[in-house]
Amino acid sequence: MKILSCTQQKQADAYTIAQENILSINLMEKAASLLTDEICRRWDKSHRIIIFAGSGNNGGDAVAVARMLFLKNYTVEVYLFNITGVLSDDCMKNVQRLQECGFPNYHEISNSFDPPQLTKDDIVIDGLFGSGLNKPLSGGFASVVKYINASQATVVSIDLPSGLMGEDNSNNIRQNIIRADLTLSIQLPKLSFLFAENEDIVGEWKVLDIGISKNFIEEASTPYFITEANEIRQLIKPRSRFAHKGNFGHGLLIAGSYGMAGASILAARACLRSGIGLLTVHTPVRNHDIVQTSVPEAMVQNDVHELYFAEPVDLDNFQALAIGPGIGQEEETALATFDQLKECFIPLVLDADALNVFSTHRNYLNRIPKRTILTPHIGELERIIGRCNNSFERLTKAKELSAYLQCYIVLKGAHTVVITPEGNCYFNQTGNPGMATGGSGDVLTGIILALLSQGYSQENACRIAVYVHGLAGDIARNRVGEISLTAGDIIEALPEAWKNITETK
Numbered sequence: 050m051k052i053l054s055c056t057q058q059k060q061a062d063a064y065t066i067a068q069e070n071i072l073s074i075n076l077m078e079k080a081a082s083l084l085t086d087e088i089c090r091r092w093d094k095s096h097r098i099i100i101f102a103g104s105g106n107n108g109g110d111a112v113a114v115a116r117m118l119f120l121k122n123y124t125v126e127v128y129l130f131n132i133t134g135v136l137s138d139d140c141m142k143n144v145q146r147l148q149e150c151g152f153p154n155y156h157e158i159s160n161s162f163d164p165p166q167l168t169k170d171d172i173v174i175d176g177l178f179g180s181g182l183n184k185p186l187s188g189g190f191a192s193v194v195k196y197i198n199a200s201q202a203t204v205v206s207i208d209l210p211s212g213l214m215g216e217d218n219s220n221n222i223r224q225n226i227i228r229a230d231l232t233l234s235i236q237l238p239k240l241s242f243l244f245a246e247n248e249d250i251v252g253e254w255k256v257l258d259i260g261i262s263k264n265f266i267e268e269a270s271t272p273y274f275i276t277e278a279n280e281i282r283q284l285i286k287p288r289s290r291f292a293h294k295g296n297f298g299h300g301l302l303i304a305g306s307y308g309m310a311g312a313s314i315l316a317a318r319a320c321l322r323s324g325i326g327l328l329t330v331h332t333p334v335r336n337h338d339i340v341q342t343s344v345p346e347a348m349v350q351n352d353v354h355e356l357y358f359a360e361p362v363d364l365d366n367f368q369a370l371a372i373g374p375g376i377g378q379e380e381e382t383a384l385a386t387f388d389q390l391k392e393c394f395i396p397l398v399l400d401a402d403a404l405n406v407f408s409t410h411r412n413y414l415n416r417i418p419k420r421t422i423l424t425p426h427i428g429e430l431e432r433i434i435g436r437c438n439n440s441f442e443r444l445t446k447a448k449e450l451s452a453y454l455q456c457y458i459v460l461k462g463a464h465t466v467v468i469t470p471e472g473n474c475y476f477n478q479t480g481n482p483g484m485a486t487g488g489s490g491d492v493l494t495g496i497i498l499a500l501l502s503q504g505y506s507q508e509n510a511c512r513i514a515v516y517v518h519g520l521a522g523d524i525a526r527n528r529v530g531e532i533s534l535t536a537g538d539i540i541e542a543l544p545e546a547w548k549n550i551t552e553t554k
Protein backbone atom coordinates (compact mmCIF):
# COMPACT_ATOMS: atom_id res chain seq x y z
CA MET A 50 0.00 0.00 0.00
CA LYS A 51 1.27 3.45 -0.89
CA ILE A 52 1.53 6.31 1.55
CA LEU A 53 0.93 9.63 -0.22
CA SER A 54 1.69 13.11 1.05
CA CYS A 55 -1.20 15.39 2.08
CA THR A 56 -0.60 17.42 -1.09
CA GLN A 57 -0.94 14.26 -3.18
CA GLN A 58 -4.13 13.32 -1.30
CA LYS A 59 -5.59 16.67 -2.30
CA GLN A 60 -4.58 16.02 -5.92
CA ALA A 61 -6.11 12.53 -5.69
CA ASP A 62 -9.33 14.10 -4.48
CA ALA A 63 -9.39 16.57 -7.39
CA TYR A 64 -8.49 13.85 -9.93
CA THR A 65 -11.30 11.59 -8.69
CA ILE A 66 -13.82 14.40 -8.96
CA ALA A 67 -12.63 15.33 -12.47
CA GLN A 68 -12.00 11.88 -13.97
CA GLU A 69 -14.45 9.58 -12.25
CA ASN A 70 -17.50 11.71 -12.61
CA ILE A 71 -18.19 12.17 -8.94
CA LEU A 72 -19.16 15.47 -7.31
CA SER A 73 -16.93 16.63 -4.45
CA ILE A 74 -19.99 16.89 -2.18
CA ASN A 75 -20.77 13.23 -2.91
CA LEU A 76 -17.20 12.21 -2.09
CA MET A 77 -17.62 13.99 1.22
CA GLU A 78 -20.97 12.22 1.71
CA LYS A 79 -19.25 8.86 1.12
CA ALA A 80 -16.50 9.72 3.62
CA ALA A 81 -19.06 10.85 6.18
CA SER A 82 -21.16 7.73 5.76
CA LEU A 83 -18.15 5.45 6.36
CA LEU A 84 -17.09 7.57 9.34
CA THR A 85 -20.62 7.37 10.74
CA ASP A 86 -20.77 3.57 10.29
CA GLU A 87 -17.47 3.19 12.14
CA ILE A 88 -18.65 5.43 15.01
CA CYS A 89 -22.01 3.62 15.31
CA ARG A 90 -20.27 0.25 15.31
CA ARG A 91 -18.21 1.28 18.33
CA TRP A 92 -20.55 3.49 20.39
CA ASP A 93 -24.27 3.28 21.04
CA LYS A 94 -26.80 6.09 21.51
CA SER A 95 -26.18 6.35 25.25
CA HIS A 96 -23.13 8.50 24.43
CA ARG A 97 -23.37 12.21 23.72
CA ILE A 98 -21.48 13.08 20.51
CA ILE A 99 -19.77 16.50 20.52
CA ILE A 100 -18.49 17.55 17.13
CA PHE A 101 -15.79 20.20 16.64
CA ALA A 102 -15.59 21.32 13.02
CA GLY A 103 -13.23 23.66 11.18
CA SER A 104 -14.00 25.82 8.16
CA GLY A 105 -12.45 23.51 5.52
CA ASN A 106 -13.43 20.11 4.16
CA ASN A 107 -12.33 18.34 7.33
CA GLY A 108 -15.01 20.41 9.03
CA GLY A 109 -17.36 19.56 6.14
CA ASP A 110 -16.86 15.85 6.84
CA ALA A 111 -17.59 16.45 10.52
CA VAL A 112 -20.78 18.41 9.88
CA ALA A 113 -22.02 15.68 7.51
CA VAL A 114 -21.31 13.09 10.22
CA ALA A 115 -23.33 15.21 12.66
CA ARG A 116 -26.35 15.06 10.32
CA MET A 117 -26.05 11.30 9.80
CA LEU A 118 -25.74 10.57 13.52
CA PHE A 119 -28.65 12.91 14.32
CA LEU A 120 -30.83 11.10 11.77
CA LYS A 121 -29.94 7.85 13.54
CA ASN A 122 -31.23 9.41 16.77
CA TYR A 123 -27.87 10.02 18.45
CA THR A 124 -27.58 13.04 20.76
CA VAL A 125 -25.28 15.36 18.82
CA GLU A 126 -23.89 18.88 19.36
CA VAL A 127 -21.88 20.79 16.77
CA TYR A 128 -19.34 23.57 17.38
CA LEU A 129 -18.18 24.99 14.06
CA PHE A 130 -15.23 27.41 14.18
CA ASN A 131 -15.78 30.00 11.48
CA ILE A 132 -13.23 32.63 12.50
CA THR A 133 -12.60 34.16 9.07
CA GLY A 134 -16.25 34.07 8.01
CA VAL A 135 -15.37 31.86 5.03
CA LEU A 136 -16.37 28.19 4.84
CA SER A 137 -15.29 25.80 2.07
CA ASP A 138 -18.12 25.20 -0.44
CA ASP A 139 -18.75 21.66 0.71
CA CYS A 140 -18.57 22.62 4.38
CA MET A 141 -21.17 25.34 3.75
CA LYS A 142 -23.44 22.92 1.86
CA ASN A 143 -23.28 20.52 4.78
CA VAL A 144 -24.15 23.26 7.26
CA GLN A 145 -27.23 24.00 5.11
CA ARG A 146 -28.15 20.30 4.98
CA LEU A 147 -27.78 20.07 8.74
CA GLN A 148 -30.09 23.02 9.27
CA GLU A 149 -32.58 21.67 6.73
CA CYS A 150 -33.07 18.54 8.79
CA GLY A 151 -33.96 20.55 11.89
CA PHE A 152 -30.75 19.96 13.81
CA PRO A 153 -31.12 21.78 17.14
CA ASN A 154 -27.63 21.96 18.70
CA TYR A 155 -25.59 23.93 16.19
CA HIS A 156 -23.13 26.57 17.45
CA GLU A 157 -21.05 28.67 15.06
CA ILE A 158 -18.09 30.34 16.74
CA SER A 159 -16.70 33.48 15.16
CA ASN A 160 -14.82 34.89 18.14
CA SER A 161 -15.56 33.87 21.73
CA PHE A 162 -16.08 30.22 22.52
CA ASP A 163 -18.02 29.05 25.55
CA PRO A 164 -16.86 25.43 25.78
CA PRO A 165 -19.27 22.66 26.77
CA GLN A 166 -18.46 20.46 29.78
CA LEU A 167 -17.02 17.21 28.49
CA THR A 168 -17.37 14.01 30.51
CA LYS A 169 -15.72 10.62 30.20
CA ASP A 170 -18.79 9.16 28.48
CA ASP A 171 -18.80 11.78 25.71
CA ILE A 172 -17.43 11.08 22.25
CA VAL A 173 -15.63 14.04 20.72
CA ILE A 174 -15.39 14.07 16.92
CA ASP A 175 -12.39 16.13 15.88
CA GLY A 176 -12.97 17.67 12.46
CA LEU A 177 -11.05 20.90 13.00
CA PHE A 178 -8.20 20.39 10.52
CA GLY A 179 -7.19 17.55 8.26
CA SER A 180 -4.82 17.35 5.34
CA GLY A 181 -5.16 21.09 4.68
CA LEU A 182 -3.20 22.09 7.80
CA ASN A 183 -0.35 24.30 6.62
CA LYS A 184 1.30 25.44 9.87
CA PRO A 185 1.32 24.40 13.53
CA LEU A 186 -1.80 25.39 15.45
CA SER A 187 -1.56 28.43 17.70
CA GLY A 188 -3.77 31.00 19.44
CA GLY A 189 -7.46 30.15 19.83
CA PHE A 190 -7.21 26.81 18.02
CA ALA A 191 -4.36 25.74 20.30
CA SER A 192 -6.60 26.58 23.27
CA VAL A 193 -9.45 24.47 21.85
CA VAL A 194 -7.02 21.56 21.37
CA LYS A 195 -5.73 21.87 24.94
CA TYR A 196 -9.29 21.96 26.30
CA ILE A 197 -10.24 18.79 24.36
CA ASN A 198 -7.01 17.05 25.41
CA ALA A 199 -7.60 17.94 29.06
CA SER A 200 -11.05 16.34 29.01
CA GLN A 201 -11.83 12.71 29.84
CA ALA A 202 -13.87 12.30 26.64
CA THR A 203 -13.01 9.72 23.99
CA VAL A 204 -11.66 11.52 20.92
CA VAL A 205 -12.14 10.36 17.33
CA SER A 206 -10.18 12.31 14.73
CA ILE A 207 -11.30 12.58 11.13
CA ASP A 208 -8.48 11.91 8.65
CA LEU A 209 -5.74 12.94 11.08
CA PRO A 210 -5.59 14.45 14.57
CA SER A 211 -6.01 18.21 14.19
CA GLY A 212 -2.64 19.94 14.39
CA LEU A 213 -0.66 16.89 13.20
CA MET A 214 1.16 17.17 9.88
CA GLY A 215 1.00 14.14 7.62
CA GLU A 216 4.76 13.81 7.25
CA ASP A 217 7.22 16.07 9.04
CA ASN A 218 6.38 17.31 12.53
CA SER A 219 9.92 18.46 13.40
CA ASN A 220 8.77 22.05 13.90
CA ASN A 221 5.36 21.29 15.34
CA ILE A 222 4.20 22.04 18.90
CA ARG A 223 3.07 18.78 20.51
CA GLN A 224 0.78 20.38 23.13
CA ASN A 225 -1.20 21.99 20.31
CA ILE A 226 -2.07 18.70 18.60
CA ILE A 227 -5.22 16.69 19.36
CA ARG A 228 -4.56 13.42 21.17
CA ALA A 229 -6.98 11.00 19.58
CA ASP A 230 -8.09 7.60 20.83
CA LEU A 231 -9.05 6.65 17.30
CA THR A 232 -8.05 8.18 13.96
CA LEU A 233 -10.17 7.36 10.93
CA SER A 234 -7.92 8.13 7.98
CA ILE A 235 -9.46 8.92 4.61
CA GLN A 236 -8.30 6.50 1.86
CA LEU A 237 -4.65 6.06 2.86
CA PRO A 238 -2.61 6.20 6.07
CA LYS A 239 -0.26 9.14 6.70
CA LEU A 240 3.48 8.72 7.18
CA SER A 241 3.40 10.35 10.62
CA PHE A 242 1.10 7.56 11.94
CA LEU A 243 4.07 5.17 11.74
CA PHE A 244 6.33 7.15 14.06
CA ALA A 245 6.69 6.01 17.68
CA GLU A 246 6.47 9.50 19.18
CA ASN A 247 3.02 9.97 17.60
CA GLU A 248 1.51 6.85 19.17
CA ASP A 249 -0.45 8.78 21.81
CA ILE A 250 -1.50 11.46 19.31
CA VAL A 251 -2.87 9.11 16.64
CA GLY A 252 -4.18 6.35 18.93
CA GLU A 253 -5.61 3.37 17.07
CA TRP A 254 -5.89 4.15 13.35
CA LYS A 255 -8.00 2.75 10.61
CA VAL A 256 -8.20 3.55 6.91
CA LEU A 257 -11.58 4.14 5.24
CA ASP A 258 -11.73 3.49 1.49
CA ILE A 259 -13.97 6.23 0.10
CA GLY A 260 -13.30 5.31 -3.53
CA ILE A 261 -10.49 7.71 -4.46
CA SER A 262 -9.26 6.94 -7.98
CA LYS A 263 -7.19 3.72 -8.02
CA ASN A 264 -5.55 4.97 -11.23
CA PHE A 265 -4.29 8.09 -9.54
CA ILE A 266 -2.90 6.14 -6.59
CA GLU A 267 -1.23 3.62 -8.90
CA GLU A 268 0.43 6.36 -10.94
CA ALA A 269 1.42 8.56 -7.99
CA SER A 270 5.09 8.53 -7.20
CA THR A 271 6.08 8.13 -3.54
CA PRO A 272 9.04 6.70 -1.64
CA TYR A 273 6.78 5.38 1.14
CA PHE A 274 4.96 2.04 1.19
CA ILE A 275 3.36 -0.28 3.73
CA THR A 276 4.09 -3.92 2.97
CA GLU A 277 1.00 -6.11 2.70
CA ALA A 278 0.60 -9.89 2.94
CA ASN A 279 -0.41 -10.37 -0.70
CA GLU A 280 2.74 -8.58 -1.90
CA ILE A 281 4.94 -10.86 0.19
CA ARG A 282 3.06 -13.94 -0.97
CA GLN A 283 3.85 -13.07 -4.58
CA LEU A 284 7.56 -12.75 -3.85
CA ILE A 285 7.98 -16.29 -2.50
CA LYS A 286 9.56 -18.69 -5.00
CA PRO A 287 7.95 -22.15 -5.19
CA ARG A 288 10.18 -25.21 -4.68
CA SER A 289 10.70 -27.62 -7.56
CA ARG A 290 9.59 -31.20 -6.93
CA PHE A 291 13.18 -32.23 -7.84
CA ALA A 292 14.91 -29.67 -5.65
CA HIS A 293 17.95 -30.67 -3.61
CA LYS A 294 19.79 -28.85 -0.88
CA GLY A 295 22.26 -27.42 -3.37
CA ASN A 296 19.43 -25.33 -4.81
CA PHE A 297 18.91 -23.39 -1.61
CA GLY A 298 22.39 -22.13 -1.01
CA HIS A 299 25.11 -22.46 1.57
CA GLY A 300 25.19 -19.56 4.01
CA LEU A 301 27.88 -18.51 6.44
CA LEU A 302 27.02 -16.99 9.79
CA ILE A 303 29.84 -15.33 11.72
CA ALA A 304 28.33 -14.99 15.16
CA GLY A 305 28.83 -15.45 18.88
CA SER A 306 31.67 -14.83 21.30
CA TYR A 307 32.39 -16.28 24.70
CA GLY A 308 29.29 -15.45 26.79
CA MET A 309 27.16 -14.72 23.72
CA ALA A 310 26.83 -18.12 22.06
CA GLY A 311 23.06 -17.69 22.33
CA ALA A 312 23.02 -15.03 19.61
CA SER A 313 24.65 -17.41 17.14
CA ILE A 314 22.28 -20.23 18.10
CA LEU A 315 19.15 -18.08 17.68
CA ALA A 316 20.29 -16.72 14.30
CA ALA A 317 21.29 -20.22 13.13
CA ARG A 318 18.02 -21.83 14.17
CA ALA A 319 15.97 -19.08 12.51
CA CYS A 320 18.07 -19.45 9.37
CA LEU A 321 17.47 -23.21 9.23
CA ARG A 322 13.73 -22.66 9.75
CA SER A 323 13.71 -20.32 6.75
CA GLY A 324 14.63 -22.68 3.98
CA ILE A 325 18.42 -22.50 3.64
CA GLY A 326 20.12 -25.50 2.01
CA LEU A 327 23.23 -25.59 4.17
CA LEU A 328 24.44 -23.44 7.02
CA THR A 329 27.91 -23.06 8.49
CA VAL A 330 28.36 -21.16 11.74
CA HIS A 331 31.79 -19.63 12.25
CA THR A 332 32.35 -19.12 15.96
CA PRO A 333 35.20 -19.00 18.52
CA VAL A 334 36.66 -22.30 19.72
CA ARG A 335 35.05 -22.11 23.15
CA ASN A 336 31.55 -22.03 21.60
CA HIS A 337 32.10 -25.00 19.28
CA ASP A 338 30.39 -27.65 21.38
CA ILE A 339 27.41 -25.60 22.45
CA VAL A 340 26.62 -24.55 18.86
CA GLN A 341 27.16 -28.10 17.58
CA THR A 342 24.84 -29.50 20.24
CA SER A 343 22.18 -26.81 20.07
CA VAL A 344 21.95 -26.66 16.28
CA PRO A 345 22.87 -30.12 14.97
CA GLU A 346 21.67 -29.22 11.44
CA ALA A 347 24.42 -26.60 11.10
CA MET A 348 28.11 -27.16 10.45
CA VAL A 349 30.45 -25.43 12.83
CA GLN A 350 33.69 -23.80 11.76
CA ASN A 351 36.11 -22.67 14.49
CA ASP A 352 37.76 -19.28 14.54
CA VAL A 353 41.47 -19.22 15.36
CA HIS A 354 40.58 -17.48 18.59
CA GLU A 355 39.34 -19.16 21.74
CA LEU A 356 36.88 -16.40 22.73
CA TYR A 357 35.91 -14.21 19.80
CA PHE A 358 35.99 -13.66 16.02
CA ALA A 359 39.57 -12.69 15.17
CA GLU A 360 40.36 -13.75 11.60
CA PRO A 361 38.45 -13.34 8.33
CA VAL A 362 37.09 -16.41 6.58
CA ASP A 363 37.51 -17.71 3.04
CA LEU A 364 34.12 -17.20 1.37
CA ASP A 365 34.62 -19.29 -1.78
CA ASN A 366 32.01 -21.91 -0.94
CA PHE A 367 29.26 -19.66 0.33
CA GLN A 368 26.38 -17.87 -1.38
CA ALA A 369 25.74 -15.35 1.40
CA LEU A 370 27.25 -14.09 4.63
CA ALA A 371 25.86 -12.58 7.84
CA ILE A 372 28.19 -11.12 10.46
CA GLY A 373 27.37 -9.70 13.82
CA PRO A 374 25.03 -11.40 16.28
CA GLY A 375 26.91 -11.60 19.57
CA ILE A 376 30.40 -11.08 18.13
CA GLY A 377 31.28 -8.49 20.80
CA GLN A 378 33.40 -5.36 20.58
CA GLU A 379 37.01 -6.53 20.88
CA GLU A 380 39.40 -4.48 18.75
CA GLU A 381 40.60 -7.69 17.05
CA THR A 382 37.00 -8.52 16.15
CA ALA A 383 36.55 -5.06 14.65
CA LEU A 384 39.69 -5.46 12.54
CA ALA A 385 38.68 -8.98 11.43
CA THR A 386 35.28 -7.57 10.42
CA PHE A 387 36.89 -4.81 8.33
CA ASP A 388 39.22 -7.35 6.68
CA GLN A 389 36.29 -9.63 5.99
CA LEU A 390 34.51 -6.79 4.16
CA LYS A 391 37.49 -6.36 1.82
CA GLU A 392 37.21 -9.99 0.79
CA CYS A 393 33.45 -10.15 0.47
CA PHE A 394 31.84 -10.41 -2.97
CA ILE A 395 28.71 -12.30 -1.96
CA PRO A 396 25.46 -10.84 -0.54
CA LEU A 397 26.17 -9.65 2.97
CA VAL A 398 24.25 -8.75 6.15
CA LEU A 399 25.84 -6.65 8.89
CA ASP A 400 24.08 -6.74 12.26
CA ALA A 401 24.61 -5.73 15.88
CA ASP A 402 28.31 -5.41 16.79
CA ALA A 403 29.32 -5.63 13.14
CA LEU A 404 27.54 -2.24 12.90
CA ASN A 405 28.67 -0.84 16.22
CA VAL A 406 32.31 -1.07 15.11
CA PHE A 407 31.66 1.76 12.64
CA SER A 408 30.76 4.22 15.38
CA THR A 409 34.38 4.23 16.52
CA HIS A 410 35.90 3.56 13.06
CA ARG A 411 33.87 5.81 10.79
CA ASN A 412 36.58 5.91 8.14
CA TYR A 413 35.90 2.22 7.46
CA LEU A 414 32.31 2.88 6.37
CA ASN A 415 33.56 3.13 2.79
CA ARG A 416 34.68 -0.49 2.99
CA ILE A 417 31.12 -1.76 3.23
CA PRO A 418 30.43 -3.38 -0.15
CA LYS A 419 27.61 -1.89 -2.22
CA ARG A 420 24.20 -3.59 -1.75
CA THR A 421 25.10 -4.81 1.75
CA ILE A 422 22.16 -5.11 4.18
CA LEU A 423 22.56 -3.23 7.46
CA THR A 424 20.09 -4.17 10.22
CA PRO A 425 20.38 -1.54 12.98
CA HIS A 426 17.87 -0.77 15.69
CA ILE A 427 17.56 2.95 16.47
CA GLY A 428 20.46 2.90 18.94
CA GLU A 429 22.81 1.18 16.50
CA LEU A 430 21.84 3.54 13.68
CA GLU A 431 22.34 6.65 15.80
CA ARG A 432 25.76 5.45 16.89
CA ILE A 433 26.67 5.79 13.21
CA ILE A 434 24.67 8.85 12.08
CA GLY A 435 24.43 10.77 15.38
CA ARG A 436 21.46 11.59 17.63
CA CYS A 437 18.20 12.48 15.90
CA ASN A 438 15.40 14.60 17.37
CA ASN A 439 12.51 12.67 15.89
CA SER A 440 11.54 9.79 13.64
CA PHE A 441 11.19 11.87 10.47
CA GLU A 442 14.69 13.27 10.88
CA ARG A 443 16.03 9.76 11.61
CA LEU A 444 14.31 8.33 8.55
CA THR A 445 15.66 11.14 6.37
CA LYS A 446 19.22 10.61 7.64
CA ALA A 447 18.91 6.83 7.27
CA LYS A 448 17.83 7.37 3.64
CA GLU A 449 20.88 9.58 3.12
CA LEU A 450 23.19 6.93 4.58
CA SER A 451 21.57 4.25 2.45
CA ALA A 452 22.08 6.35 -0.69
CA TYR A 453 25.66 7.28 0.28
CA LEU A 454 26.70 3.67 0.94
CA GLN A 455 24.41 2.26 -1.78
CA CYS A 456 23.24 -0.19 0.89
CA TYR A 457 19.94 -1.49 2.24
CA ILE A 458 19.07 -0.39 5.75
CA VAL A 459 16.58 -2.38 7.81
CA LEU A 460 15.77 0.11 10.56
CA LYS A 461 14.20 -2.03 13.28
CA GLY A 462 11.35 -0.99 15.53
CA ALA A 463 7.59 -1.33 15.90
CA HIS A 464 7.20 -0.50 12.20
CA THR A 465 10.52 -1.78 10.87
CA VAL A 466 11.36 0.01 7.64
CA VAL A 467 13.40 -1.41 4.77
CA ILE A 468 15.22 1.45 3.05
CA THR A 469 16.66 0.82 -0.42
CA PRO A 470 19.62 2.66 -1.99
CA GLU A 471 17.13 4.15 -4.48
CA GLY A 472 15.33 5.79 -1.54
CA ASN A 473 12.23 3.60 -1.26
CA CYS A 474 10.98 2.89 2.25
CA TYR A 475 8.86 -0.20 2.97
CA PHE A 476 7.20 -0.09 6.39
CA ASN A 477 6.15 -3.28 8.14
CA GLN A 478 2.94 -3.82 10.07
CA THR A 479 3.42 -7.31 11.52
CA GLY A 480 4.99 -7.83 14.95
CA ASN A 481 4.16 -6.70 18.47
CA PRO A 482 5.77 -5.31 21.64
CA GLY A 483 6.36 -8.86 22.94
CA MET A 484 9.23 -8.95 20.45
CA ALA A 485 11.06 -6.22 22.36
CA THR A 486 13.27 -8.84 24.01
CA GLY A 487 16.93 -9.84 23.68
CA GLY A 488 17.66 -12.01 20.67
CA SER A 489 14.68 -11.02 18.49
CA GLY A 490 17.00 -9.17 16.14
CA ASP A 491 19.32 -12.20 15.86
CA VAL A 492 16.33 -14.17 14.62
CA LEU A 493 15.72 -11.60 11.89
CA THR A 494 19.35 -11.78 10.76
CA GLY A 495 19.09 -15.55 10.46
CA ILE A 496 15.98 -15.25 8.27
CA ILE A 497 17.59 -12.68 5.97
CA LEU A 498 20.69 -14.88 5.60
CA ALA A 499 18.51 -17.85 4.64
CA LEU A 500 16.74 -15.84 1.93
CA LEU A 501 19.93 -14.35 0.48
CA SER A 502 21.47 -17.84 0.33
CA GLN A 503 18.42 -19.02 -1.62
CA GLY A 504 19.04 -16.35 -4.22
CA TYR A 505 16.43 -13.76 -3.25
CA SER A 506 17.43 -10.19 -4.13
CA GLN A 507 18.53 -8.00 -1.23
CA GLU A 508 15.33 -5.97 -1.39
CA ASN A 509 13.03 -8.99 -1.45
CA ALA A 510 15.05 -10.81 1.23
CA CYS A 511 14.68 -7.83 3.57
CA ARG A 512 10.99 -7.28 2.91
CA ILE A 513 10.05 -10.96 3.19
CA ALA A 514 12.19 -11.53 6.29
CA VAL A 515 10.85 -8.50 8.15
CA TYR A 516 7.26 -9.46 7.36
CA VAL A 517 7.64 -13.14 8.30
CA HIS A 518 9.64 -12.32 11.44
CA GLY A 519 6.79 -10.08 12.64
CA LEU A 520 4.17 -12.63 11.63
CA ALA A 521 5.99 -15.33 13.62
CA GLY A 522 6.10 -12.86 16.53
CA ASP A 523 2.32 -12.44 16.27
CA ILE A 524 1.77 -16.20 16.19
CA ALA A 525 4.07 -16.55 19.22
CA ARG A 526 2.11 -13.84 21.03
CA ASN A 527 -1.09 -15.82 20.49
CA ARG A 528 0.60 -18.85 22.00
CA VAL A 529 2.44 -17.40 24.99
CA GLY A 530 1.34 -13.76 25.36
CA GLU A 531 3.42 -10.61 24.99
CA ILE A 532 5.02 -10.73 28.40
CA SER A 533 6.38 -14.27 28.21
CA LEU A 534 7.43 -14.07 24.59
CA THR A 535 11.11 -14.87 23.96
CA ALA A 536 13.22 -14.89 20.80
CA GLY A 537 13.07 -18.70 20.90
CA ASP A 538 9.27 -18.53 20.70
CA ILE A 539 9.56 -16.50 17.47
CA ILE A 540 11.70 -19.28 15.97
CA GLU A 541 9.20 -21.92 17.08
CA ALA A 542 6.44 -19.96 15.35
CA LEU A 543 8.41 -19.61 12.09
CA PRO A 544 7.05 -22.85 10.55
CA GLU A 545 3.48 -21.63 10.96
CA ALA A 546 4.40 -18.17 9.68
CA TRP A 547 6.04 -19.63 6.55
CA LYS A 548 3.08 -21.96 6.03
CA ASN A 549 0.67 -19.05 6.35
CA ILE A 550 2.53 -16.94 3.80
CA THR A 551 3.09 -19.74 1.27
CA GLU A 552 -0.40 -21.23 1.38
CA THR A 553 -2.47 -20.06 -1.58
CA LYS A 554 -5.34 -17.92 -0.35
Ligand SMILES: NC(=O)C1=CN([C@@H]2O[C@H](COP(=O)(O)OP(=O)(O)OC[C@H]3O[C@@H](n4cnc5c(N)ncnc54)[C@H](OP(=O)(O)O)[C@@H]3O)[C@@H](O)[C@H]2O)[C@@H](O)CC1
Pocket residue numbers: 058059061062076077080103104105106107108109110137177178179180181182183184185186187190207208209235236259261
Ligand atom coordinates in the same frame (compact mmCIF):
# COMPACT_ATOMS: atom_id res chain seq x y z
N1 LIG B 1 -8.49 14.36 0.01
C1 LIG B 1 -9.50 13.49 0.07
O1 LIG B 1 -9.36 12.39 -0.38
C2 LIG B 1 -10.76 13.89 0.72
C3 LIG B 1 -10.72 14.81 1.76
N2 LIG B 1 -11.75 15.03 2.54
C4 LIG B 1 -11.57 15.84 3.76
O2 LIG B 1 -11.04 17.09 3.46
C5 LIG B 1 -9.97 17.40 4.33
C6 LIG B 1 -9.07 18.39 3.74
O3 LIG B 1 -9.83 19.56 3.59
P1 LIG B 1 -9.17 20.97 3.26
O4 LIG B 1 -8.21 20.82 2.17
O5 LIG B 1 -10.29 21.91 3.05
O6 LIG B 1 -8.35 21.30 4.56
P2 LIG B 1 -8.72 21.34 6.12
O7 LIG B 1 -7.79 20.40 6.81
O8 LIG B 1 -10.16 21.16 6.37
O9 LIG B 1 -8.30 22.83 6.58
C7 LIG B 1 -8.16 23.85 5.65
C8 LIG B 1 -8.46 25.18 6.31
O10 LIG B 1 -7.67 25.35 7.45
C9 LIG B 1 -6.92 26.56 7.39
N3 LIG B 1 -5.68 26.34 8.09
C10 LIG B 1 -4.66 25.51 7.76
N4 LIG B 1 -3.73 25.48 8.73
C11 LIG B 1 -4.17 26.33 9.71
C12 LIG B 1 -3.65 26.72 10.96
N5 LIG B 1 -2.49 26.26 11.43
N6 LIG B 1 -4.36 27.58 11.71
C13 LIG B 1 -5.54 28.07 11.28
N7 LIG B 1 -6.07 27.73 10.08
C14 LIG B 1 -5.39 26.88 9.31
C15 LIG B 1 -6.83 26.87 5.95
O11 LIG B 1 -6.74 28.24 5.77
P3 LIG B 1 -5.70 28.92 4.75
O12 LIG B 1 -4.40 28.91 5.47
O13 LIG B 1 -5.65 28.04 3.54
O14 LIG B 1 -6.24 30.26 4.55
C16 LIG B 1 -8.14 26.31 5.40
O15 LIG B 1 -9.15 27.27 5.56
C17 LIG B 1 -9.36 16.05 4.59
O16 LIG B 1 -8.57 16.03 5.75
C18 LIG B 1 -10.59 15.18 4.71
O17 LIG B 1 -11.12 15.25 6.02
C19 LIG B 1 -13.03 14.33 2.32
O18 LIG B 1 -14.11 15.17 2.58
C20 LIG B 1 -13.22 13.84 0.91
C21 LIG B 1 -12.05 13.26 0.29
Ligand SMILES: Nc1ncnc2c1ncn2[C@@H]1O[C@H](COP(=O)(O)OP(=O)(O)O)[C@@H](O)[C@H]1O
Pocket residue numbers: 401426461462463464465479480481482483484485486487488489490491492493518519
Ligand atom coordinates in the same frame (compact mmCIF):
# COMPACT_ATOMS: atom_id res chain seq x y z
N1 LIG C 1 6.93 -3.08 19.59
C1 LIG C 1 7.37 -3.87 18.59
N2 LIG C 1 6.56 -4.18 17.56
C2 LIG C 1 7.01 -4.94 16.55
N3 LIG C 1 8.27 -5.46 16.46
C3 LIG C 1 9.11 -5.18 17.46
C4 LIG C 1 8.72 -4.37 18.57
N4 LIG C 1 9.78 -4.27 19.39
C5 LIG C 1 10.80 -4.97 18.82
N5 LIG C 1 10.40 -5.52 17.66
C6 LIG C 1 11.24 -6.29 16.71
O1 LIG C 1 12.13 -7.14 17.44
C7 LIG C 1 13.45 -7.06 16.91
C8 LIG C 1 14.41 -6.54 17.99
O2 LIG C 1 15.69 -6.48 17.44
P1 LIG C 1 16.95 -5.99 18.27
O3 LIG C 1 16.61 -4.72 18.99
O4 LIG C 1 18.10 -5.97 17.35
O5 LIG C 1 17.10 -7.14 19.35
P2 LIG C 1 18.39 -7.98 19.78
O6 LIG C 1 19.56 -7.07 19.56
O7 LIG C 1 18.17 -8.28 21.21
O8 LIG C 1 18.40 -9.19 18.93
C9 LIG C 1 13.37 -6.15 15.68
O9 LIG C 1 13.21 -6.91 14.52
C10 LIG C 1 12.12 -5.32 15.97
O10 LIG C 1 11.50 -4.86 14.79
Ligand SMILES: [K+]
Pocket residue numbers: 107175176177178179206207208209210211
Ligand atom coordinates in the same frame (compact mmCIF):
# COMPACT_ATOMS: atom_id res chain seq x y z
K1 LIG D 1 -9.10 16.17 12.17
